[in-house]
Amino acid sequence: MRKFVLLFVLGIMFLFPFSASAQTDVSLYSVNVQLWPEYDQPSMLVIVDFKVAPMTPLPVDLTFRLPSDANLIAVAYQDESGDLLIAKFESPSGNENWQTFKMTIEQNVIYRFEYYQPLMFKGSERSFSYSWNQIYAVKKFSVNVLEPMDVVAFSMQPDYAVRESVNGLVVYETEEVKVDARKPYTLDLQYEKTSLTLTNPPQQQVQPAGPLDESTTGRVSLNNFLPYVIGGFGILFVVVGAVYYWRIGRTSFKRARRRNVNVEEETKTGTFCASCGSRAKTGDKFCRTCGAKL
Numbered sequence: 241m242r243k244f245v246l247l248f249v250l251g252i253m254f255l256f257p258f259s260a261s262a263q264t265d266v267s268l269y270s271v272n273v274q275l276w277p278e279y280d281q282p283s284m285l286v287i288v289d290f291k292v293a294p295m296t297p298l299p300v301d302l303t304f305r306l307p308s309d310a311n312l313i314a315v316a317y318q319d320e321s322g323d324l325l326i327a328k329f330e331s332p333s334g335n336e337n338w339q340t341f342k343m344t345i346e347q348n349v350i351y352r353f354e355y356y357q358p359l360m361f362k363g364s365e366r367s368f369s370y371s372w373n374q375i376y377a378v379k380k381f382s383v384n385v386l387e388p389m390d391v392v393a394f395s396m397q398p399d400y401a402v403r404e405s406v407n408g409l410v411v412y413e414t415e416e417v418k419v420d421a422r423k424p425y426t427l428d429l430q431y432e433k434t435s436l437t438l439t440n441p442p443q444q445q446v447q448p449a450g451p452l453d454e455s456t457t458g459r460v461s462l463n464n465f466l467p468y469v470i471g472g473f474g475i476l477f478v479v480v481g482a483v484y485y486w487r488i489g490r491t492s493f494k495r496a497r498r499r500n501v502n503v504e505e506e507t508k509t510g511t512f513c514a515s516c517g518s519r520a521k522t523g524d525k526f527c528r529t530c531g532a533k534l
Contacts, residue, residue, distance in 0.1 A: 266300055267293045267421070270380040275370060275429065277359060278388045280440045284357045284368050286310070291350050293379070299346045305338050305373055307357055314354040315343055327351060338373075364434065370427045377421040385412040385429060389439050393432040409439065 274287040292300070306312060312332050316324040329343035345351060360367040372381070387394060387410035400412035419425050511520040511534060513527035520527060520534055527534060 266296055266302060267377045267379070269293045269378075271372070271378045271382075271419075273370065273372065273381075273383045274386070275368070275383065275427075276386045276439070277366065277368060277429070277431070278433075278438055279386065280438055280442055281356060282359070282436070282438070284359050284370075285354065286357055286370070287352065287354050289350050289352050290378075292345055292348060294348060296345075296348070298348065299344055301342050301344050302376070303340050303342045304353065305340055306332060306334075306355055307371075308334060308336055308339055310339065310355040310357045312341060312353065312355045314352070315341075316352050317347065318350040318352070324352065329353075365430065365432050368429045370429070372419065372425040375422055378419040380416050381419045381425060382416045383414045383427055385427075386410075386439065387412065388431065388433060389437045390433050390435040391431050392434055393430075395430050397428045 269291045271288065271290040274285075274289070276285040276287070277283075279285045288304075292298075292302075310332075315327050315329040317327045319325055327343055328346070330341055332339040332341040334340055341353075343351065343353065357368075370383070372378075385396060385400070394412075396412060396414075398414060401415040402413040404411055404413070414427070417425075511524070512518065513520060513530060513532055513534060515532040516527060516530040518527055518529040525534055526532065
């Protein structure tokens with residue numbers, strides 16, 4: 241019995257290291273890195289598109305390294321229609337040299353992660369060093385670099401293999417190479433610019449051409465109409481008061497008239513006292529003047 245328990249514990253101990261190491265045996269079929277300097281921020285936008293090897297058992301968790309000064313902004317995958325959807329991942333954590341994050345690969349499609357990294361500025365000159373330093377082997381690895389606006393000098397090492405124009409912008413593409421596991425790939429970039437113009441600047445809020453005040457064309461000021469508003473309310477109060485008092489007076493008149501009618505009806509009768517000749521009221525049996533029986 242003890243031997244069985246010991247063998248079971250040893251099996252568990254051997255199984256977990258094997259499962260952990262199995263993650264590092266995953267290879268990537270293709271990796272394309274896009275470097276967009278000063279695109280929508282005065283920094284480097286790094287876009288990494290990759291696809292795992294066709295026979296990789298899925299799902300699988302992959303861990304990627306990022307520079308310590310990088311800012312991860314997106315982790316996604318591409319669906320059948322080409323749209324990018326948010327992928328499962330864990331937030332980066334690390335130390336002074338690197339930060340790592342884990343993402344879950346559930347389909348054999350293109351996955352992507354994006355991050356910003358600072359550029360080195362020296363007057364009008366810029367420089368940047370990109371390093372692919374991952375634990376996975378890559379069968380097809382390439383880098384595309386988007387030329388910024390107003391560039392007067394541009395160089396990269398290793399040198400570009402293709403220079404083409406995409407939507408009016410110049411794109412440099414390196415030669416496609418194979419990268420072994422745990423073997424870094426480094427690209428150094430230098431260029432000079434004559435301005436701080438971004439390739440795709442963020443949308444600016446519309447600002448007024450001058451200060452907004454009471455004299456601005458098309459602006460309606462309440463102060464101009466305030467006397468008319470006050471006068472209108474005054475007239476309204478007078479009309480409402482007149483109507484109110486008129487209704488009260490009419491009601492009082494109706495009540496007084498009703499009382500007079502009742503008195504007349506009470507005193508109106510055809511019986512007279514035979515003794516003194518006074519008119520009797522309805523229901524009287526004796527004269528109210530002399531007391532004679534009616």
